[in-house]
Amino acid sequence: LDDAHESHSIEAASWRLGHFVYSGSVPGEEAASYVRQRMPQHNWELVVDEKVDEHTTRLRFLRGHYAAEYRFIRQDGRTQMVVDYQTDYSRR
Numbered sequence: 001l002d003d004a005h006e007s008h009s010i011e012a013a014s015w016r017l018g019h020f021v022y023s024g025s026v027p028g029e030e031a032a033s034y035v036r037q038r039m040p041q042h043n044w045e046l047v048v049d050e051k052v053d054e055h056t057t058r059l060r061f062l063r064g065h066y067a068a069e070y071r072f073i074r075q076d077g078r079t080q081m082v083v084d085y086q087t088d089y090s091r092r
Contacts, residue, residue: 009085016066018085028072028079032057035070044068065089 009018048060
């Protein structure tokens with residue numbers, strides 16, 4: 001997936017929040033497979049892997065107090081990957 005648009009992140013001490021939007025021509029399932037393979041290599045645990053509808057796949061990973069959610073949306077021959085990353089202090 002090539003370029004980033006509408007992305008932002010905030011970090012203060014150990015608290016983090018990020019929203020990243022990427023789009024490209026890679027098929028959604030191929031991009032999702034890559035993320036499924038790579039995140040555990042960085043100690044992220046896959047806790048949600050669901051097909052939301054025929055165009056959207058959602059993955060959620062946890063690592064310590066952090067959560068990362070990926071959505072892969074296929075439309076008009078392109079894939080949009082939306083990543084939401086946040087500190088979740090409700091996790092112990």
